[in-house]
Amino acid sequence: SVARMSAARRLLHTPKRVLVYGGAGALGRAVIEAFRSVNGWVCISADFKENTKAHASMKLDTESSWKENCLTLRRHLGTPLLQTIAAEGNSSTPFKSGSKSKANSQQGTITPATKDDDAIEERPLSLIVNAAGGWAGGNATEDSVFEACDQMWAMNVQSAVATSYLAANLLHEDGLLVLTGSV
Secondary structure (H helix, E strand, O other): OOOHHHHHHHHHOOEEEEEEEEOOHHHHHHHHHHHHHHOOOOEEEOOOOOOOOOOOEEOOOOOOHHHHHHHHHHHHOOOOHHHHHHHOOEEEEOOOOOOEHHHHOOOOOEEEOOOOOOOOOOOOEEEEEEEEOOOOOOEEEEEOOHHHHHHHHHHHHHHHHHHHHHHHHHHHEEEEEEOOOOO
């Protein structure tokens, strides 16, 4: 159909940027390596650990809530960061939740933004892959079953909600959200 052809053309001419949430884990590293091997893809990792194979590795703040990390990640994924990646090739970008950011193209890092910085691209991502997740074992007869459940909730459900939120706010019209999980 005409609408499908139009969508395909837009996708072909859209910058190819993938955010891998959980990009420092085994699955996330494999996803980033696969996309790096294809010309034209810019790979961004978001995790509690750095992924040096990604074009940009955004290290989440362990002291912040998952909501704060998600909101901060959304603010950081604007044009200034992507321009830094294009200029420098790679960028390790740890950040504190609640701060605005502006890419510093001289150092390839994130620095605080000024009030006048509003050059955030509205929908900068083509693809978001949720590679975060995990499984925690246990026995329903043990008191530790509740901690294991909380851990699985945080690893699987919260990461799915976070990436869904990011997709709703940052994906191109024809973008794709991929949710993986271990529940």
